[in-house]
Amino acid sequence: MTSPISRNTTDELIQYRRDIADLQRRIRNRRMQVLGLYGTPILFILSLFSWIAAKNFLWLGNNMPGSVHGAFFLVAAVLAGASAFQFAIEFSSEFWDWGDEKTSVAKLRLDLELSEERRILEARRLTPSVVERQASYKERTPAEVDRLRKESRHYRRMHLWMQWLLFFSSASISGITAWYDPPQPGKGALIFLGFTITVITAATGYFKPRERAFNLQQTADTIEQHVTALDLGIAPYVQADAANLELFATTVENMRVEQRKREQQLDQPHQGQQEVV
Structure with a gap:
């Protein structure tokens, strides 16, 4: 109480x-x-x-x-x-x-x-004790899991829309090329579709929505697994309540740091990523 x-x-x-x-x-x-x-x-x-x-x-x-x-x-x-x-x-x-x-x-x-x-x-x-702060941190964890999953769904939808638009644009180029002879008025459509494919390909390679969605979902699932383990008192949370809360807070913070590092790595150019690795 x-x-x-x-x-x-x-x-x-x-x-x-x-x-x-x-x-x-x-x-x-x-x-x-x-x-x-x-x-x-x-x-x-x-x-x-x-x-x-x-x-x-x-x-x-x-x-x-x-x-x-x-x-x-x-x-x-x-x-x-x-x-x-x-x-x-x-x-x-x-x-x-x-x-x-x-x-x-x-x-x-x-x-x-x-x-x-x-x-x-x-x-x-007015700062409460360490145990109370750790318990409060544990109560805030589900909101963090929901945020990670929401961002994961956002990047996953972005990746799917890009891929479908890329598929339709590529198929339309072949269809328009085969249909129009001479190329007018299909020439303008071909130019637009080629431009669209180039932009989508470049944006997909730069923003990497699929990789971001995967990393966010993986982090959210791992944090939720630790929340369940803490609630059930199973390994690795088999010690006293204070020790379990301390271990939980440390583990979740380490996972959040790793998630931020992966996001920063995705923001780097390909050559920079190889140097980081």
Whole structure:
């Protein structure tokens, strides 16, 4: 059963994370607000200059069509209204409250840095025991397994789509070549299909989705095997609970490091891979 002290510690650390996530959301929103606040008037001015430039360069000495006048006027009116609306929100809290008005992004980022520093200091003071951290690590492992399998499915689907597109493109080249004589209008299709085959072949060799999918699935299966062994208390987890958790955390971290090394190796050119090996 979880002790009250441990529960309070968890709640405090969770609250710090919530505060940091809230500040990150406020920073994103404030950036969008500032972008609209200063970007919309600039677009309004550019629309007026475009209106004048179109009249002087495209319809110099002639009457500009009414539809073009109407389009420019509509764009300018919308931008002017949006600018006035945003300035009213920014400088009149009674009109509308969108949060953090008159607050700079730099101040919010400073608050975020201070919150993260406060969380780190409090985490050091409220850090649970090693056994509790190892038990918490074990509870997070299924999410890591799901992530690895999701990425594995993503790369496997990518590889299958590339291969099927490669198959159809190769077969289409032979069919179009046999069907059209003279080559027009099949010449353009042949050029496009040849380009597609070249791009897919190069992308498959560079990104290596099949190898990535295999490595991710293998790591996920191995981690899941260790989770099952720990739950059942079978080898190699046949010691005391504390020793089993320590061995489990060490083993899983080593497997994650090996997985990252394999990903980095796949990112290297072929010659670099041979040197690494």
